[in-house]
Every structure is written in C-alpha cells, then in structure tokens.
Amino acid sequence: MHEISIAESIVQIAEAKAREQYARSIQVIGLRLGTFTTIVPDALQFAFEIARQGTLARDARLDIEIVPMVVRCVVCEASTQPVRGVCLICEHCGFPLEIVSGEELQIDYIEVDSEKEESPCSQCQNESQSRPMY
Amino acid sequence: MQPVPERISVQTNVLNANQQTALANRELFADRGLLVMNLMSAPGAGKTTLLEATIKALQGHFRLAVIEGDLQTDLDAQRIQALGVRAHQITTGTVCHLDARMVARALDSFPVDDLDLLIIENVGNLICPASFDLGESLRVVVCSVAEGPEKPKKYPVMFNKANVVLINKIDLADASGVDVKELAANVREVSPKAAIFELSSRTGQGMAAWTQWLQQAVEMRALAATVSV
Structure with missing residues (x-):
C-alpha cells in the first residue's frame, strides 16, 4: 500500500x-497518472481520503487523469499503445x-478558494488582519 | 461573498521530495567513487542467500557494507554480520519499500569514505520499491525460476527499471517445471537493455559470471571517481 505515502505527498505538495x-x-487536485506506474487509482482515492484529513485539502476532490502508455521504436519510429501486456521489443524490427x-505521476493543477487571506478589502481597500466569518 | 474557485497550475512530480533526497545521495556516492546497488525481488526469491554468496566472492577484493530493509526483525542483518561485513538494518514497520530519506539516515552509521560497494537489500516486494529512487547506480532485480516464467509480464514496471536481472534457483528449474530460456525471454521483453544472469546462489552455478561483472563495475566506478577529481 505505497498509495498511502503517495497520497501524503500529493496533499503536502498541494497544500x-x-x-x-x-x-x-x-x-480540487488534478493529477496526471500514467498506466505504466505502480499506482492503482482506486487505492489512491481511498488513501487520499485519509491523507487529506485535517489539511487545507480536507474537502478536496482528487481528479485523476489517466495517461495511457505509448511506446515508440528507436529505429523504425513505429508508435504503439500496448493494450494487453507490455512488450518493449518492436514487433516490426526487433x-x-x-x-x-x-x-506520469504529476500534480497538474489545484483549484482553491480564491479568497486571499492577506489581500485588501474589496470595499474599503483596508488591509485588515481580521477575517469575515462566513 | 461566496468564494470563487481559482485554478492554479502546479506541474510537480508527486515523488519530487524523494527524488531530491535521492539526488543528494547519488552525488555523495559519486563523489566517493562508491558503487551502490539496490537489490529488489519478491519475498522468497533468494535475495539474502544470493547476497551472502556475492559477498563471499567479493569481500577479499573490496570494502563492503549492506543496508537491509525489512518490515520487521534484524534477522537478515545478522546473517550478513555473520560474514564479518558491516550491516545496518532498517525496519520499516508497515511501509512496503525503502525511500531515499531512510537510506540517507542509515548512512550516518557507515564510514562512507571507506567503502567500495554498498548493497541495499530492499523490502521483498515487486511493486512499491520500483517507484522510489534511493540514489543507487545499479538496480538489480532477482527473480527465481520457482516463481514461474510469467513474473516479468506481471510486474513490468519493476523489471523495466532494472539494470541487471538475476534469474536465481536455476537448479530448481526441472522441479518447478519452468523453462529458464522462456523466463529470460520474458525479462528481455519488458527490459530489453538489462544484463541478465542465470544462476543458483545455493549451488554456485553461474555465480562467477555475475560476481565478475559486479567486480568490474565496482572497479570502473572507483576509477571514474579518481579520473574526475
């Protein structure tokens, strides 16, 4: 279950x-996840629900974009997407x-609450330390 | 006022922190001319027995040390220490792999300056250790014939990242009903560039070719460090 440490890293980077x-x-945390990694999306979602607790991402959704594996022959330049099983020897030229x-195992983007803590008030331009209560 | 979601581009590798530490480890090893080998396999492939046989062949030539990674116990470290070789045990608790930070911490207990070869025996697992760079120069995967011929196809990421694949327990090929050539061909399919050695650490068959290869690698590594100084 290395998905736990992966999920913790995701939360740390996003935070x-x-x-x-x-x-x-x-x-939202947008993640690009390749199919030629050792990460299982469902297990990662489960681990993320635990890792996000008590952080700025406690209500966040993890959007996983699956990136398919694409391989290319260094000699004949044939490009393929292995569907069943992985063979890294070119079927055309060997x-x-x-x-x-x-x-890929990359955080692409995050979507955050844009209410900035230190930004001046939009009404009076006064930079106040006190924050409105919602 | 309701908050408006704002999208921020991040573009950061999730394993970035580990990779930074691995990079620092790698620089330290290169600076010392130290060859570091990350030894990985499924549980029961014979990593520790293979390690013992490899140490016996090399210990007269080089200054060696071993880092052992296991969930529990220091039994493996004790086996290595019995050969008169310095061994440090990392027990990971429930963590299924070693990471670069664990190795960096373990380095405190070694005289890194006085070593030629450091072997890190990773936690027995063909999945998780594939993702965590430790700063090693050589990634060595052990696969025993008793596990069947399909292992490389089932765990392609691990085999793909290997520099060397050691096919172990070839003395058990007949008893296991496994064709060693078929297993080697399956390794080649997912890892076309890896060096493959067929051996049995128990009978010693095929061990000389592997240990000579490793001996050359250690010598070349030390030489490269002297040249670059």
Whole structure:
C-alpha cells in the first residue's frame, strides 16, 4: 500500500502551493497518472481520503487523469499503445522500444478558494488582519 | 461573498521530495567513487542467500557494507554480520519499500569514505520499491525460476527499471517445471537493455559470471571517481 505515502505527498505538495497563494482551502487536485506506474487509482482515492484529513485539502476532490502508455521504436519510429501486456521489443524490427508516456505521476493543477487571506478589502481597500466569518 | 474557485497550475512530480533526497545521495556516492546497488525481488526469491554468496566472492577484493530493509526483525542483518561485513538494518514497520530519506539516515552509521560497494537489500516486494529512487547506480532485480516464467509480464514496471536481472534457483528449474530460456525471454521483453544472469546462489552455478561483472563495475566506478577529481 505505497498509495498511502503517495497520497501524503500529493496533499503536502498541494497544500504548499495553496499556501503560497494564500488560499484558504483546496477544492480540487488534478493529477496526471500514467498506466505504466505502480499506482492503482482506486487505492489512491481511498488513501487520499485519509491523507487529506485535517489539511487545507480536507474537502478536496482528487481528479485523476489517466495517461495511457505509448511506446515508440528507436529505429523504425513505429508508435504503439500496448493494450494487453507490455512488450518493449518492436514487433516490426526487433529493436528496443522507448517509453513516450505512461510513467506520469504529476500534480497538474489545484483549484482553491480564491479568497486571499492577506489581500485588501474589496470595499474599503483596508488591509485588515481580521477575517469575515462566513 | 461566496468564494470563487481559482485554478492554479502546479506541474510537480508527486515523488519530487524523494527524488531530491535521492539526488543528494547519488552525488555523495559519486563523489566517493562508491558503487551502490539496490537489490529488489519478491519475498522468497533468494535475495539474502544470493547476497551472502556475492559477498563471499567479493569481500577479499573490496570494502563492503549492506543496508537491509525489512518490515520487521534484524534477522537478515545478522546473517550478513555473520560474514564479518558491516550491516545496518532498517525496519520499516508497515511501509512496503525503502525511500531515499531512510537510506540517507542509515548512512550516518557507515564510514562512507571507506567503502567500495554498498548493497541495499530492499523490502521483498515487486511493486512499491520500483517507484522510489534511493540514489543507487545499479538496480538489480532477482527473480527465481520457482516463481514461474510469467513474473516479468506481471510486474513490468519493476523489471523495466532494472539494470541487471538475476534469474536465481536455476537448479530448481526441472522441479518447478519452468523453462529458464522462456523466463529470460520474458525479462528481455519488458527490459530489453538489462544484463541478465542465470544462476543458483545455493549451488554456485553461474555465480562467477555475475560476481565478475559486479567486480568490474565496482572497479570502473572507483576509477571514474579518481579520473574526475
């Protein structure tokens, strides 16, 4: 279950970015996940629900964009998407294939509450430390 | 006033923190001319026995140390220490892999300057350790014939990232009904560039080819460090 440590890293990175922007909460974390990784999306969603607790991402949704594996022959340049099983030897010429995509494990974006903590009041331009209660 | 969601581009690798630590480890190892090998396999593939046989072949030539990763117990470290080799046990508790930070911390208990070869025996697992760079130069995956010929197809990410694949327990091929050539071909399919050695650490068959290869790698690594100084 390495998905737990992956989920913790996702939350940490997203929180750091959100704090940089003085955001109050994270609503969505957009993740690009390749199929040639060892991460199982369902297990990651489950781990994320635990990892987000008590953080700026406590109500966030994890949107996972699955990136298919694409391989390309270094010699004949044939490009394929392995569907069932992975073979990294070119079926046309027998040379090794290189992986073009499918190894992604990247936070693409976050969507945050844009109410900025330190920004001046839109009405009176007064930079107040006290925050309105919703 | 209702808050309006705002999208912020991040573009950060999730494993970034581990990769930064691995990079620092790698620089330290390169600076010392130290060859570091990350040894990985499924539980029961014979990693520790293979490690013992490899140490016996190399310990007269080089200064060695071992980091052992296991969920529980220091039994493996004790086996290595019995050979007169320095061994440090990392018990991960419930964590299924070693990461770069655990290795960085373990390095405090080694005289890194006085070593030629550091072998890190990862937690027995063909999935999770594939994702965590430790800063090693060589990724070595052990696969025993007793596990059947399909292992590389079932765990392609792990095999794909290997520099060396050691097909172990070839003495059990007949008893297991496994064709070693078929297993080697399956390794080749997912890892066309890996060096493959067929051996049995128990009988010693095929061990010399592997240990000679490793010996050369350690020598080349030390030489590269002297040249770059």
